[in-house]
Amino acid sequence: MLSAPRTPHTGGTSRTPHTGVGTVRRRIAVSVQAPDPLSREGAVSQLRARPEVELREEYGHETVALLIEDTLDEAALARLRRIARSEGSRAVLVVGTIRENELLDVIECGVGAIVWRREATAHRLVQAVLAAARGEGDLPADLLGRLISQVGTLHRGAANRPGAPSLGLASREVDVLRLVAEGLDTGEIASKLSYSERTVKNVMHGLTTRLHLRNRAHAVAYALREGYI
Structure with missing residues (x-):
């Protein structure tokens, strides 16, 4: 799918043609977080030319934090929880592999969008960022299953156990x-x-x-x- 041509950025919005009339669309603030400079710069270079996003150095209020990890070890999970629970921030996880016992933890700590590293094209990253900014979920089909x-x-397993209603x-x-x-x-x-x-x-x-x-x-x-x- 072809993206709209980039237009000059002024005041956090972009102007996109629609039936001959310009419409103002707010750009999404995105902060790329990665454990190594190569991964971070790769994602930044993918997103820099996209008119839908505005790159920020730090995550925070109304910013989508895009976290890149190869696997989810304890340090990675700690980073993810810190970012996802930061006030006003939403998170996208780009990951190489994820184990069964980690998946629900990732979802429940506030991550609504997950992208496989092997599928992390500029288009796919922007799609996940926009979904996260709207508060919607965006999971690969195999992960949803x-x-x-x-x-x-x-x-x-819990069906027969007593508990709070x-x-x-x-x-x-x-x-x-x-x-x-x-x-x-x-x-x-x-x-x-x-x-x-x-x-x-x-x-x-x-x-x-x-x-x-x-x-x-x-x-x-x-x-x-x-x-x-």
Whole structure:
């Protein structure tokens, strides 16, 4: 897919042609974090020419932190938790491999977008950054399947154990989350359910706030764990 031609950056926005009329679109602040200079500079060079993003040295409020790792050892997980839990920041993880027992931890600490290093083209990185900035999930299809399998196993194992009662999900929350789990975006979910996009966003905001969930991927993990989808 061809991206719109780059236009001069002024005041954090870019101007993109749309039916002959310029429309202002806010650029997404992105901070690239990597354990070695080569990995960092490689990602920075991929993103520098993209009009959708504005590179920053440090992550922080309303910044998407793009964290590059080969594997998730304890040091990498600590960096990921620190970034993901920083006030106002969202995280994208670019990783070479990820083990089954690490996947749910990564999702639950606030990472909604994961990209395989072997697939980390400029287009793929921007796609993940934009999803993270919207608070949406963006997982490779094989990882989504592994997440569903892992959470299903956890749910079956906990089915007969006593515990605190679930806070519960409303039927329309379940409907929305089921479509999120299938990879649909806000517009597609609204069309499927005959809702407005604002309604879909309000449903997601309401359940993530009520259940203290970090993003859409975490909400899907919760719904799977509790057996709603």
